[in-house]
Amino acid sequence: MSPDYDPHASSLAGTADADVLEELYAIRGSIDNIDASLVYLLAERFKFTQRVGRLKARHALPPSDPGREAAQIERLQALARDADLEPEFAEKFLTFIIAEVIRHHRAIAADRTGADAADADA
Numbered sequence: 451m452s453p454d455y456d457p458h459a460s461s462l463a464g465t466a467d468a469d470v471l472e473e474l475y476a477i478r479g480s481i482d483n484i485d486a487s488l489v490y491l492l493a494e495r496f497k498f499t500q501r502v503g504r505l506k507a508r509h510a511l512p513p514s515d516p517g518r519e520a521a522q523i524e525r526l527q528a529l530a531r532d533a534d535l536e537p538e539f540a541e542k543f544l545t546f547i548i549a550e551v552i553r554h555h556r557a558i559a560a561d562r563t564g565a566d567a568a569d570a571d572a
């Protein structure tokens with residue numbers, strides 16, 4: 451955990467009884483653990499998608515693959531329904547992440563094009 455992180459940071463101090471705040475902080479401890487896991491999971495996912503980006507750039511494949519995305523969204527919506535999560539939220543979340551991945555893929559491809567052009571000039 452970041453040394454500067456205060457798990458009791460709140461704008462609610464003084465607005466509720468101490469026992470209510472204690473319960474709130476206890477619940478927030480679990481929320482903090484989940485948020486930390488999400489960060490690690492996302493970092494790991496981006497490590498893999500960076501590999502995909504490099505592979506695609508090397509073989510001149512397009513950054514996005516709409517057929518793959520449609521299948522992923524359908525799958526995540528079904529998982530969300532099973533998990534009692536709004537399927538629309540699952541779709542929005544995945545679409546948000548994929549947009550960032552595509553931005554990375556484009557940057558990798560542009561770097562590679564630049565490097566290839568520099569090699570050709572040399």
Ligand SMILES: O=C(O)C(=O)C[C@]1(C(=O)O)C=C[C@@H](O)C=C1
Nearest residue numbers: 499502514515516518519548551
């Ligand atoms: O699997 C790919 O081809 C990727 O580039 C990864 C990914 C994803 O983040 O899941 C991102 C962009 C594509 O449109 C589809 C999927």
